[in-house]
Amino acid sequence: MRFIRCFDGLWANLGFEVVFVKVVIVTGTPGAGKTTVLNGAIEKLKDRYEIINYGDEMFRIASERKLVQHRDEMRKLSPEVQKDIQKLAAESIAERSKEISVIVDTHSTIKTPKGYLPGLPIWVIEKLNPDQIILVEADPDEIIIRRLKDATRERDAEYIKDVEEHQLINRATAMAYAIQTGATVKLIKNHDGKLEEAVEEMEEVLRD
Amino acid sequence: MRFIRCFDGLWANLGFEVVFVKVVIVTGTPGAGKTTVLNGAIEKLKDRYEIINYGDEMFRIASERKLVQHRDEMRKLSPEVQKDIQKLAAESIAERSKEISVIVDTHSTIKTPKGYLPGLPIWVIEKLNPDQIILVEADPDEIIIRRLKDATRERDAEYIKDVEEHQLINRATAMAYAIQTGATVKLIKNHDGKLEEAVEEMEEVLRD
């Protein structure tokens, strides 16, 4: 059995058993419901995909190299070492994707006190070489309520603007990733009470 | 006679006959009126530019190589082959632009079921090396009515959001293209009843 990374059936005509493998990046701002939608969508596609959390992969690599013992030590590593681990994680995922389609669970950007940090800088995106990027989104006010897990608190107008800004930044960043690899960028809205629609939409994008 | 790709008259002082040649990318979401504005603007500049439709150029190349007979067979080609044809089209256009200024008629992103597909991924934009990128835009509700060609249908709020999103994605993507080549990005609004203004604006950008 051979796995060939391609999208269509041309090779099948040559008598190869073809399994189409691809790399999909799934992102979403906290509260958008990335994990819930992904778990729903993957149910019928379990055999097709392996889900790899990018942060977990980085921690695994750093632990193996005895650089850290606990996860919160990761960010104390020097930026050069962090960058090396980022690259190694990307390489390891790219290697895995030769055998099975991979969903990389990560962030388009991470909001830090120093500003928005791109989750997939050029040295990562080039190695991962994704075929598809998915952004799970929701309305800012929905996201805020979900984060609070307490629907009683007033929906703060300033806070809504912040979430709106972050989602906008995530989109712009995703397009800059996409032109590096030719990946498609799918925005999936996960609105309150419409989880099933979001799940179906993601299933549709993940299927072949 | 020599053609030199530059913007100003420095070489003219050295006794060369100088024709300033450049590559301009013109994009616009369906219904924005890209072709109408372009046709209007090119009237007075016909001798200066050759307009090349990027999709046509790809089809021409694929046909010559006997890969396809009809246009709708293009998307059935394997992604690797498609990528090769994309590159060949970019090279052919770049070659042509050594002799005459070229307007490339294409899309910033294409909306597909799998998501927004960048029209000019890195391996294309680097070869085309555009001097200018133009986005023809209109208000989402104007675009929807134009697409419907039937002003009676209600302007659907959800649909308006979709068009707004696509235009926003197109802008972000255009800026990511621009930093790869240093191109300017001009947004030209083609509002209902103001075609002449849009045409004049494009003429102004295309002139010299």
Add this chain to the structure above:
Amino acid sequence: MRFIRCFDGLWANLGFEVVFVKVVIVTGTPGAGKTTVLNGAIEKLKDRYEIINYGDEMFRIASERKLVQHRDEMRKLSPEVQKDIQKLAAESIAERSKEISVIVDTHSTIKTPKGYLPGLPIWVIEKLNPDQIILVEADPDEIIIRRLKDATRERDAEYIKDVEEHQLINRATAMAYAIQTGATVKLIKNHDGKLEEAVEEMEEVLRD
């Protein structure tokens, strides 16, 4: 004494005297108050940073090479020569940043008659290799009033849209810069009557 470009104290444990040096890009559309906020924030950090205006650096280099005598001659240089000077300026700043942290005062995009021009195209951003990018922003109507320096003129709705558009373009462009170097992108709002908050926020980002 050795200067090492890094963010944390790992090297200090090895007995080196460590000075953390970094490159910060500070941008802002005219009227956002970039210079005011920067001057306020730098007060307490004067020994840590050298501020270099990118345009000044380019002019210095062109003057030294006898290419121009006055600043307004810069834009008359051929694009190839301009590009070379841009690169030399970036190299000179990168060289300086080995000795002291540098703040580069420049623009995310410049609005020209031909469209938005990226201030830091790929050949510049790769050389500068910034650690942080800061965008000073304000509400479009605040910016317009500041530009007019005359609060009596009516706030023009069309003009507000233009400023909004430019700031949005600046953000998208900044994220495309960021993925090239892994820099963080901080949006700092400099609202009317809240200069102190903006100054504090920038101080916070520049500190350590």
